[in-house]
Amino acid sequence: QQPVQSPQAVILREGEDAVINCSSSKALYSVHWYRQKHGEAPVFLMILLKGGEQKGHEKISASFNEKKQQSSLYLTASQLSYSGTYFCGTAPLGNEKLTFGTGTRLTIIP
Amino acid sequence: NAGVTQTPKFRVLKTGQSMTLLCAQDMNHEYMYWYRQDPGMGLRLIHYSVGEGTTAKGEVPDGYNVSRLKKQNFLLGLESAAPSQTSVYFCASSYQDAYEQYFGPGTRLTVT
Numbered sequence: 001q002q003p004v005q006s007p008q009a010v011i012l013r014e015g016e017d018a019v020i021n022c023s024s025s026k027a028l029y030s031v032h033w034y035r036q037k038h039g040e041a042p043v044f045l046m047i048l049l050k051g052g053e054q055k056g057h058e059k060i061s062a063s064f065n066e067k068k069q070q071s072s073l074y075l076t077a078s079q080l081s082y083s084g085t086y087f088c089g090t091a092p093l094g095n096e097k098l099t100f101g102t103g104t105r106l107t108i109i110p
Numbered sequence: 111n112a113g114v115t116q117t118p119k120f121r122v123l124k125t126g127q128s129m130t131l132l133c134a135q136d137m138n139h140e141y142m143y144w145y146r147q148d149p150g151m152g153l154r155l156i157h158y159s160v161g162e163g164t165t166a167k168g169e170v171p172d173g174y175n176v177s178r179l180k181k182q183n184f185l186l187g188l189e190s191a192a193p194s195q196t197s198v199y200f201c202a203s204s205y206q207d208a209y210e211q212y213f214g215p216g217t218r219l220t221v222t
Binding site for chain 1: 200
């Protein structure tokens with residue numbers, strides 16, 4: 001069962017902040033975040049593991065609420081290069097395979 | 111390192127024709143995956159492999175077959191293409207399950 005992402009799309013001005021949410025109906029082992037630019041392959045951003053800490057690099061960070069089976073991706077002071085579609089992938093407990101959400105399209109305008 | 115490569119990049123098939131998509135990785139990864147991506151649907155897992163000589167079904171396996179005769183290669187076959195198989199196909203690999211996945215550039219397939 002696919003995780004649910006929200007919002008489906010968001011438009012921001014350069015420098016604004018964004019939050020993308022991902023929720024699952026199953027108990028999770030890990031949550032992955034990927035970004036895909038138009039016409040390109042998805043590129044890995046980060047993994048959050050059950051029992052792990054909040055992760056991040058530069059101005060992109062994420063959190064994982066194990067009790068609620070939810071994760072959020074935070075983009076701070078967005079740059080034009082952040083534009084693209086963001087996918088979360090969830091790996092439930094029990095060794096099931098990664099399942100991707102339908103994506104959140106982020107557009108950054110100058 | 112080339113990472114993950116896919117051939118061909120584009121292909122047009124007529125209904126009923128067959129074809130094989132090739133995925134190759136040079137990172138010595140055990141796990142390899144085939145996904146299809148359709149507008150509004152995200153990435154859906156077709157088949158995967160946990161090592162040379164092994165394959166398993168994913169979420170949407172019908173109409174596809176796969177083989178992993180060599181660790182570095184993962185082939186996706188369509189025996190009798192249907193218009194519903196028009197999609198962009200991505201191959202990916204990872205060191206272990208639930209680890210970071212590295213994606214190939216994709217193959218855009220159109221079935222008429």
